[in-house]
Amino acid sequence: MDFTHHVLTYLLVMMACASSSSFNKRPNILIILVDDFGFADMSGNWSPQTVPSNTPYLESLADNGIRFVDFHAAASVCTPSRAALLTGRLGKRTGVTRNFSPFSVGGLPTNETTFAETFKSAGYRTGMVGKWHLGITKEFHPNSRGFDFYYGLPYSNDMGCSDDPGHNIPIGNPCPKDRLGEEDPTYPGVPLYYNESIVAQPVNQTSLSKRYAEMAVKFIKNEQDDKPFLLYVALTHMHVPLLYMDHFKNKSLNKGIYGDTLLEMDNTVQTIVSAVKEIGQEKNTLVWVAGDNGPWEAKCELGGDPSPFIGVWQKLEGGGGSTSKMTVWEGGHRVPAAVYWPGTIKGGLISEVTTSMLDIYPTIASLANVTLPGDRIYDGKDITDHLLGKPFPKDRVLYHPNSGALGSVPGDFGAVRVGDYKAVYFTGGIADCRGKLGKAESHHPPLIFNVREDPMESNPLDPGSKLYQSIYAGMKEAMIDINASLKNDNRTVADYTEDPNAKPCCNPHHVVCRCQD
Ligand SMILES: *[C@@H]1O[C@H](CO)[C@@H](O)[C@H](O)[C@H]1NC(C)=O
Ligand SMILES: *[C@@H]1O[C@H](CO)[C@@H](O)[C@H](O)[C@H]1NC(C)=O
Ligand SMILES: *[C@@H]1O[C@H](CO)[C@@H](O)[C@H](O)[C@H]1NC(C)=O
Ligand SMILES: *[C@@H]1O[C@H](CO)[C@@H](O)[C@H](O)[C@H]1NC(C)=O
Ligand SMILES: *[C@@H]1O[C@H](CO)[C@@H](O)[C@H](O)[C@H]1NC(C)=O
Numbered sequence: 001m002d003f004t005h006h007v008l009t010y011l012l013v014m015m016a017c018a019s020s021s022s023f024n025k026r027p028n029i030l031i032i033l034v035d036d037f038g039f040a041d042m043s044g045n046w047s048p049q050t051v052p053s054n055t056p057y058l059e060s061l062a063d064n065g066i067r068f069v070d071f072h073a074a075a076s077v078c079t080p081s082r083a084a085l086l087t088g089r090l091g092k093r094t095g096v097t098r099n100f101s102p103f104s105v106g107g108l109p110t111n112e113t114t115f116a117e118t119f120k121s122a123g124y125r126t127g128m129v130g131k132w133h134l135g136i137t138k139e140f141h142p143n144s145r146g147f148d149f150y151y152g153l154p155y156s157n158d159m160g161c162s163d164d165p166g167h168n169i170p171i172g173n174p175c176p177k178d179r180l181g182e183e184d185p186t187y188p189g190v191p192l193y194y195n196e197s198i199v200a201q202p203v204n205q206t207s208l209s210k211r212y213a214e215m216a217v218k219f220i221k222n223e224q225d226d227k228p229f230l231l232y233v234a235l236t237h238m239h240v241p242l243l244y245m246d247h248f249k250n251k252s253l254n255k256g257i258y259g260d261t262l263l264e265m266d267n268t269v270q271t272i273v274s275a276v277k278e279i280g281q282e283k284n285t286l287v288w289v290a291g292d293n294g295p296w297e298a299k300c301e302l303g304g305d306p307s308p309f310i311g312v313w314q315k316l317e318g319g320g321g322s323t324s325k326m327t328v329w330e331g332g333h334r335v336p337a338a339v340y341w342p343g344t345i346k347g348g349l350i351s352e353v354t355t356s357m358l359d360i361y362p363t364i365a366s367l368a369n370v371t372l373p374g375d376r377i378y379d380g381k382d383i384t385d386h387l388l389g390k391p392f393p394k395d396r397v398l399y400h401p402n403s404g405a406l407g408s409v410p411g412d413f414g415a416v417r418v419g420d421y422k423a424v425y426f427t428g429g430i431a432d433c434r435g436k437l438g439k440a441e442s443h444h445p446p447l448i449f450n451v452r453e454d455p456m457e458s459n460p461l462d463p464g465s466k467l468y469q470s471i472y473a474g475m476k477e478a479m480i481d482i483n484a485s486l487k488n489d490n491r492t493v494a495d496y497t498e499d500p501n502a503k504p505c506c507n508p509h510h511v512v513c514r515c516q517d
């Protein structure tokens, strides 16, 4: 009797496993990119004991998965960062080294291959919700770059006017209501696309995060043909202007605009990830959350903490300039990241290994058994073993491109990371939020920091020391390596031509192209 009971239990367990949709199936991939997300915006990254969290849900994802504390953006401004995420290649290879504008004719070159294109060919259902910023004309639109479904903004939410002017510096950018007697705004109203159609212009940015969550949930729940899905969500938060639903007003712990926006962002992520659970796919879905680059120092005016990386830059920037977005300082490059995959990835892991947004494409491809195009060189690495808890080499080399600083060519490497050390070749040239511009300066020999011990970059090594000499030799080698790799690669040139006629406009009879859904 007892024996039969055990056998029965055993059989039931076996059947439960076999019928579960997570059994022997390629995983769903959910990538969530948070705009201008500073390292310490995820408070657990900085000091879990003392800093109150305005991102409680993200903290729980990280605590039940892997939290990366030395994870880097591939560039410190939107367009090149996103191009690198989608291709696994640096801007020097794809040609995408600076932002596209609302008048850009070109985009991410079409002979570069996005992960959406690869996954779609491999039978995945592909969707994107949010900010694209890799070209607006048909050829470069997300629907032409591998996404079956698209809902979002073609570029940043400050690249145009709005009917709900938000928190920006200077405050807001209101759209004129009528055509007559108006000044011509620089850009048209910020447009919202559903696939290839503009459905609202200017978009209501107050409710945008809510709509993103709804559309992402709709995509996730629209299961078809038992196909796995790949969904890329590129949130508007924390990019200025900051706007959010009244529901979150004064709900954050510091009751400021910045904290409230963080809280709405966190809630948006929760709504999206919960949909995966609701359809019973939580154990078959890899969720990867990351920032696209460091924060803009809007924080200093909007009630957030200033950038936590406050080291030597203060002196170098002569009281002006920035350590955040667009710089090669840690504040520009080191971003929050976490991977959550219950049942496959053990919870509670904190990874101090140097990793990059460039690693996402090779890693998800490997997990999904999808092959990357072989006729080019990738800067990203497959870190599957690391996700699964195996040791990973610590001598990673990363190149940080100039992402908009004056006085240096965009895409050229302003800093190089080898293991624990980082050489900084270029400083200054980026204004802080009060408009102060640090002096653009080249450093030959470079400043070298041990960013493992000194993440604030406060104490450059003494150039006369033996340690400096040996580290510097390694840095020079790394530069020679990348030069050789670039020379041997199939590289692309991106078209940065601008034409006012290329702008997205759903109503050419109105000065800001106004139309509403
Ligand atoms: C967007 O495209 C997808 C895939 O073609 C389609 O299923 C969906 O209905 C389209 N949506 C709209 C609003 O055109
Ligand atoms: C934008 O959406 C919010 C929230 O739904 C609403 O309160 C506000 O009136 C809308 N703005 C405009 C200009 O319609
Ligand atoms: C938020 O708090 C501030 C300061 O305490 C107050 O002036 C404001 O009215 C509050 N806003 C809301 C929506 O509760
Ligand atoms: C991966 O794909 C290859 C070739 O298509 C196939 O032989 C192999 O079984 C697949 N592996 C897994 C784990 O699905
Ligand atoms: C570049 O493309 C050519 C032609 O497609 C190919 O033969 C070559 O192997 C590629 N180079 C690299 C580095 O993959």
Ligand SMILES: *[C@@H]1O[C@H](CO)[C@@H](O)[C@H](O)[C@H]1NC(C)=O
Pocket: 476, 479, 480, 483
């Ligand atoms: C690498 O190439 C760049 C650009 O061509 C050049 O300025 C630099 O000197 C090269 N560095 C090394 C170490 O060869």
Ligand SMILES: *[C@@H]1O[C@H](CO)[C@@H](O)[C@H](O)[C@H]1NC(C)=O
Pocket: 111, 112, 375, 376, 489, 490, 491, 492, 493
């Ligand atoms: C893309 O096209 C350009 C121009 O035809 C070529 O030089 C480059 O090698 C191509 N890049 C890739 C990745 O194939």
